[in-house]
Amino acid sequence: MAENLEKVIQEVTARYGKDRTRMMDIVREVQARLGHVSGAAMDLIAREVKSHRVEVEGVVTFYAFYTDRPKGRHVIRVTDCVTARMRHVDEVVAAFEKELGIRVGETTPDGQITLERTSCIGLCDQGPAALIDDVPVTYISSDKVKSLVRVLRETGDAKKLVKTLGEGNNALDLVHSMVINNIRKRGDVIFAPFESGSAIRNAAAVSPAEVIRSVKTARLRGRGGAGFPAGMKGEFARNAAGDRKFLLCNADEGEPGTFKDRVILTEAPDLLFEGMAVAGYAIGATEGILYLRGEYAYLRPYLEHVLEQRRAKKLLGKGIAGKAGFDFDVRIQLGAGAYICGEESGLIRSCEGLRGSPRDRPPFPVERGYLDLPTVVNNVETLCCAARVLEKGAAWFAQIGSEQSSGTKLFSVSGDCRRPGVYELPFGLTVAEFLKEVGGDDAQAVQVGGPSGTCIDRGQFGRKLGFEDLPTGGSMIVIGPQRDILDVAAAFMEFFVEESCGWCAPCRIGNVLIRERLERIRAGKGLPEDLTYLEELCTTVKKTSRCGLGQTSPNPVATTLQNFRKAYEAKLLPARQDGRQPTFDLRAALSEAVRVQGREPVAH
Amino acid sequence: MAKPKVATASLAGCFGCHMSILDIDDRILKLAELVEFHKSPINDIKKFSERCLVGIIEGGCCNEENVHVLQDFRKNCDLLISLGDCATMGGLPAMRNHVPLEECLAEAYLHGPTVHNPAKQIPNDPEIPLILDKVYPLHEVVKIDLHLPGCPPPADAIWEVLVALLNNKPIDLKYGLLRYD
Amino acid sequence: MSDFTFTIDGVEVPANKGQTILEAADAAGIYIPRLCWARDLAPGGHCRVCTVLVNGRPQSACTHPAGPKMVVEHDTPEIRAWRKNVVEMLFVEGNHYCMFCEKSGNCELQAMGYRLGITTPKYPYMFPQRAVDATHPDVMVDHNRCIACGRCVRASRDLDGKNVFQFVQRGHHVRVAVNAEGGLGRTNLSAADKAAQLCPVGAILVKRVGYAVPVGRRLYDVKPIGSDIEAKRAATPSGK
Ligand SMILES: Cc1cc2nc3c(=O)[nH]c(=O)nc-3n(C[C@H](O)[C@H](O)[C@H](O)COP(=O)(O)O)c2cc1C
Ligand code: SF4
Ligand code: SF4
Ligand code: SF4
Ligand code: FES
Secondary structure, rough: HHHHHHHHHHHHHHHHHOOOOHHHHHHHHHHHHHOEEEEHHHHHHHHHHHOHHHHHHHHHOOOOOOOOOOOOOOOEEEEEOOOHHHHHHHHHHHHHHHHHHOOOOOOOOOOOEEEEEEEEEEEEOOOOEEOOEEEEEOOOOHHHHHHHHHHHHHOOEEEEHHHOOOOOOHHOOOOOOOOOOOOOOOOOOOOOOOOOOOHHHHHHOHHHHHHHHHHHHOOOEEEOOOOOHHHHHHHHHHOOOOOOOEEEEEEEEOOOOOOHHHHHHHHHHHHHHHHHHHHHHHHHHOEEEEEOOHHHHHHHHHHHHHHHHHHOOOEEEEEHHHHOOOOOEEEHHHHHHHHHHHHHHHEEEEEHHOOOOOOOOOOOOOOHHHHOOOEEEEEHHHHHHHHHHHHHOOHHHHEEEEOOOEEEEEEEEEOOOOOOOOEEEEEOEEEHHHHHHOOOOOOOOOOOOOOOOOOEEEHHHOOOOOOOOOOOOOOOEEEEEOHHHHHHHHHHHHHHHHHOOOOOOOHHHHHHHHHHHHHHOOOOOOOHHHHHHHHHHHHHHHHOOOOHHHHHHHHHHHHHHHHHHHHHHHHOOOOOOOOOOOOOHHHHHHHHHHHHOOOOOHHH | OOOOOOEEEEEEEEEOHHHHHHHHOOOHHHHHHHHHEOOOOOOEEEOOOOOEEEEEOOEEEEEHHHHHHHHHHHHHHEEEEOOOOHHHHHHHHHHHHHHHHHHHHHHHHOOOOOOOOOOOOOOOOOOOOEEEEEOOOHOOOOOOEEEEEEOOOOOHHHHHHHHHHOOOOOOOOOOOOOOOO | OOEEEEEEOOEEEEEEOOOOOOHHHHOOOOOOOOOOOOOOOOOOOOOOOOOOOOOOEEEOOOOOOOOOEEEEEOOOHHHHHHHHHHHHHOOOOOOOOOHHOOOOOOOOHHHHHHHOOOOOOOOOOOOOOOEEOOOOOEEEEEEOOOOOOHHHHHHHHHHHOOOEEEEOHHHHOOEEEEOOOOOOOHOOOOOOOHHHOOOOOOOOEEOOOOOOOOOOOOOOOOOOOHHHHHHHOOOOOOHH
16 A cells, blocks of 8 residues: 555656646645545655645645545535525435435445535526535436435446436536536627637737737726626736746636536637737737636536647637747646635636636736746636637627627526526616516515625616626625525525635634624624624725725624615514623523533523 | 622632722722622622622623523613623633533542542532533623623722712723733 | 925924834834834734824825824823724733733733723623633643734744744634644744743743743833833923
């Protein structure tokens, strides 16, 4: 065994050139071969790549999909996403627990199966869903659990769980997935037919500066959430000192309720890679990385295949489109279950083989990013838009959508509506129009932009979706009248507590405290003053946290406190006259002593 | 006009904070002019018979009796002061909060290195108040109006707080009086 | 000569290119509270106690470069409240028994509590289970008191060149771990290392030197933390 360990580590580290910046790949592969990354493995990896054991440990323990402890041969990860909770995922989990005879977090005694929960896995429109090993399993109901476990045990191969194939490219041999695309509305930008090479040819015909000018004229803004003007970002990187620059595509898609990038990766990877090449050309980068969230690992073989095809067609590699000096290639970097790696500087760190904690800015990635070199990070959809701008022209693109939000937007729609799925719609429609489209007219609320966005009430359904009013990275969770808004907020807080990277104090501690007080209120033990307590706490976390996660993580509570205050007030106890804390329960506090000492309290 | 009344109690504490109250030296006489001590270990009054302006409590809540005394104070005092680290955060006794109660009792009465207990029995007289699952800071059991930490809080701090309270003045401790040790 | 000036709470402050807001403030005798920052170490941005508003946006003063004409707000009631809240969070996150802590009187967290007037945190104590590592002959780590400021991580990596410490886990499970399976005693840390000296709290302590200074003469017994910096301002004629 020890020899085997040594051999495995030698092989794996050698494959990645003993390069410590490839730690993500090294750890993933060591774990794939040995089941977990033990302390001894960490020592050896550190030795081989000239790092330190504790650095390796830092990485292994940061990512949810890595483990330093043995797990079962198969790992079932049931999503904990709020949309799955709406569909009774708890019953599914209970069914798994019953079938396997273990609790969440445990492994069956025969060492075969580990049961876990995981944050949103991007299958909100077809949940409850789970990842079984790398295989996404959708529409799970408690009565299907038995057969899932049986097949897994009998075949020892999670792929065998795929009985029916999804539509489109999901059915390709290289994908072989039951996931469905659920494209409900195709627009002209993302889901229109595309001829590979058309954008690259147009780009290569003009100077990089002109490519940037086109993107600026098109008024393209980032689709990842923040809406930063894409042309301006490109220009910063282009003008940054140095010859070696990078273009990173952010396919981490971790915001609960978002899954549109998955559909692009499945159905329009050519458009995306075209956009990456064009962007690389524009900023002067010859190297690109597609950071693919670990949950989408099942798409990797297909994406590698598309990259190969493009290399063969001279749309990738050296002298693209026959133009000397137009060199660009892409490698795929898999993530491993960490929402924070969607934040651009966290993503960069992860690509460098480090813990995915963000950096302080300045310096911005466009000055000092990947390997401390100028780097542009763009969302999948942004890069697709860029390709289309080059293909069809800036003016064509700019006339779609609204004044400050040109183009179309992909919306990932889930929750209480009749037609969940992906919609490509021009920017600028109202929430009411949107709800009509998706069949969610009776919604009491819409979570716009996922948990880090805002939860709006009916009174705000006249607002417009777009950067000028209600920005969204695409996550749209419809909340029906039957829901308790505090349950939704609680699920979101759970997510942020889970996903905080822990670097900075307010986010690391504050989110736990927000959750505690929200739970107190949900348990019917809240006092009126708890609302002010929560407001002040939310403000502190938002104002003092280091990155976008902590700066938005209190939003589920902060925005519902603002828009659904009555829901909170309805759960509060009246102000107390006796000065006793409702959270202190003498009976409960004594129950352990009653058990241990075997008698009742002295005074009742 | 009747003098405002002050009550004090020591819960899961060591009486150190009470010693600190007495430590205000000759000012204790001045204090006696300003207030009347009601229920307190200082004068051994056992039951509240009148409403008090201020209740001063040392020690956290470690057993059921502590809780009842504290609730009684809350009922009978206008203002409650949580005095000393044990009251404000559990203090030394709260070190057991990191160990389950059962283990704690076993360590204290059976297995601890200094234990001499040939009968191998954990005290369990029906008269002994049952122990809580952990030691609670006072403000987790009842609402507290004022916290004064310290182990013990300096006598000067206690004095300044009381004088400010009695004169309805804002409390502004000078540096060195707010301390946690 | 300074490269440019900017203002902190309306006071004009000179600064040089490359200086952070916190460094420029220090030089001008304005003390911005901080916990994870330490001289000679690259800033970490962990504690956020140094949060200021830069042209209206919150930033950590220890990481943010000073810039010409910047308008910095620092000592406002609003910002004071944020800082106090964050320090209170640090107190409830760990187990701080100051009454018997060796670091008491010399502890920056405690001193910050004093300076910000914290009598008791408004947040519930978490009373977490944390370990003590006493495997090293000369240095101990008491995780109960660690505030995850990362000084030991940076000092060991950047000053000692040893990488003895690193963060492991994530979120509220984050803790500092050491570069060996069997604890600190198995690492090459020496008591003379910067990493053993720079802990702001009583989490990393050199053994057998505790309680050496009598109460009353410890670092923060008489004067609040930051007084040394503020003294500079009082001394300069232009300051007031
Ligand atoms: C916590 C957090 C998570 C994020 N996750 C993503 C993500 O999954 N995908 C994404 O494109 N952007 C994400 N972002 C935004 C990125 O930081 C960055 O702004 C974006 O990738 C830039 O691309 P764009 O300009 O094309 O939108 C996230 C930001 C934060 C703070
Ligand atoms: S805000 Fe949260 S996620 Fe961001 S750096 Fe701080 S701890 Fe990490
Ligand atoms: S580390 Fe500081 S705050 Fe914590 S117990 Fe020790 S002296 Fe008190
Ligand atoms: S051990 Fe000390 S120096 Fe290291 S992170 Fe914790 S508090 Fe900071
Ligand atoms: S001192 Fe600036 S974040 Fe800690």
